[in-house]
Amino acid sequence: MEIKVLGPGCANCDKLEKVVTEAAQELGIIDPVQKVSDIQQMLSYGIMSTPALVVDGKVKFAGRVPAKDEIKKYLQGAPGDSGCSSCGCCS
Numbered sequence: 001m002e003i004k005v006l007g008p009g010c011a012n013c014d015k016l017e018k019v020v021t022e023a024a025q026e027l028g029i030i031d032p033v034q035k036v037s038d039i040q041q042m043l044s045y046g047i048m049s050t051p052a053l054v055v056d057g058k059v060k061f062a063g064r065v066p067a068k069d070e071i072k073k074y075l076q077g078a079p080g081d082s083g084c085s086s087c088g089c090c091s
Contacts, residue, residue, distance in 0.1 A: 023071040055075060
């Protein structure tokens with residue numbers, strides 16, 4: 001599983017990275033959480049706001065830091081999880 005947190009290094013980006021790492025550990029996911037702060041790489045995902053979570057190449061949400069339980073659902077591939085739904089910019 002490839003897990004990426006996109007963000008330039010703001011407080012919310014750091015918070016999301018921490019929560020995603022904790023959620024992954026609690027689920028027994030051993031793949032490392034990658035931090036992407038390069039602007040060109042972030043833009044390649046089509047996001048318009050940060051922070052954002054990308055799992056296996058798909059943007060799951062952008063522009064917010066959801067609760068750990070919601071993040072766990074994205075990491076587990078929750079039924080009906082078609083990708084980003086927080087702002088519509090990733091569809």
